[in-house]
């Protein structure tokens with residue numbers, strides 16, 4: 001794929017042409033390519049029908065063994081919840097179906113519109129509004145639980161976003177965030193492939209900058225477990241558990257299943273961290 005045909009680079013170029021502000025570029029990138037689990041270069045990325053919306057939830061859960069098999073959505077029953085970066089609203093609607101009192105927010109109008117439509121179609125009750133994770137409009141101590149899946153490594157100032165998470169959580173409140181994991185096959189193997197085989201090294205790219213050719217978002221950080229713990233600690237949040245996982249398809253071609261499982265659990269792309277705000281805060 002040439003650079004001009006690469007939809008991720010086109011979204012980046014458009015955002016850079018339109019604004020010098022780093023968070024505005026983040027917003028514009030996602031307005032350009034809303035998250036719908038459709039191919040980035042598909043002309044039909046936006047869900048239209050009931051079936052399209054339900055298919056997004058199915059694809060998301062099929063792609064994520066952690067959410068499908070290990071995460072207990074029913075714990076949401078009766079909780080006041082905030083989902084940051086709701087995208088199409090698939091997971092917010094799922095939490096609403098489980099009985100959560102959920103507020104879904106996203107930095108883009110496109111995501112707010114999709115989430116509202118998704119909730120209407122499924123006839124579930126939620127509140128959805130456009131918000132920047134770095135300056136949430138909610139009062140201190142508003143929520144029992146904050147959930148954010150694949151979002152906060154894309155924001156311009158991640159430390160500030162987690163300070164906001166800590167601020168809006170009630171004392172003793174809990175949360176879960178998934179961000180990209182750095183010691184992962186995606187970061188190193190794909191990075192080296194693009195650098196060496198695709199020749200981006202000779203055009204001035206590094207293992208970090210080359211990600212823009214294959215990773216979503218205007219900003220895309222990959223964190224280690226201890227870096228993520230530090231970000232949470234700085235915000236005043238205590239890390240409980242950290243799990244590494246990967247989307248379902250094979251992590252590398254032509255490897256046996258047990259190697260695939262091992263690599264996913266140790267070098268998968270997704271770092272999931274469960275955290276808590278202390279009762280005394």
Ligand SMILES: C[S@@+](CC[C@H](N)C(=O)[O-])C[C@H]1O[C@@H](n2cnc3c(N)ncnc32)[C@H](O)[C@@H]1O
Pocket residue numbers: 026030031034035060084085086087088090105106107108111131132133134148149150151154155156216
């Ligand atoms: C990879 S998508 C994930 C969407 C959804 N969580 C899912 O799993 O389908 C990232 C989402 O985060 C949103 N986002 C990025 N930065 C944000 C910010 N600072 N505040 C709120 N939403 C943000 C984007 O608009 C986009 O919808």
